[in-house]
Amino acid sequence: MDRILRLKPRDAGVAFVVTDMLCVGMGMGVPIFCILFGFVVGWYIARRASATTVRITDILNRVLTQALLTSTFTLLVMSIIWLPVGRALFDPDADLRSFGIPMILYEPTASFVGWLVLMIAISPFLQLLTTIFASYLTLLYRSGRDGWGV
Secondary structure, eight states: OHHHHTOOHHHHHHHHHHHHHHHHHHTTTOTHHHHHHHHHHHHHHHHHHHHHOOOHHHHHHHHHHHHHHHHHHHHHHHHHHHTGGGGGGGOTTOOGGGSSOOOTTSSHHHHHHHHHHIIIIIHHHHHHHHHHHHHHHHHHHHHHHHTOOO
16 A cells, blocks of 8 residues: 555556546546546545645645646546537537437437536536545544544
8 A cells, every 4th residue: 555655746647547548438438437536536645645744734735736637637538538529519410319418408409518518527527526525534534543633
């Protein structure tokens, strides 16, 4: 475990990129596994930050910064995957009804737009939330165990 926590930042970043891309591939472009991967990333960020920094404000700043970096990468990947598909909105011959997305808004165009917003914007935001949540839970656990708290 200590070997994982002592990875160089560059190596940890490369491991994140590879694993995040694997999660995108396993979800076939739907980032459900990336959102769940946020729990693992949050744990790792908090453990690493609390191992190298003593002040809680510095730890929280590092957690937020690194969580934003990871979700920004997922946002970039989702944009690369789904924005080219968005051109179908401007194609009058495109059959959005048989595109394969769920008709969540009961109208093909609205459902397609909703799906793109969900994939490109909301999913990376959910990954950000899971990362921060897992980080703060980890810090809360460690603060009670290590005597940081009151």
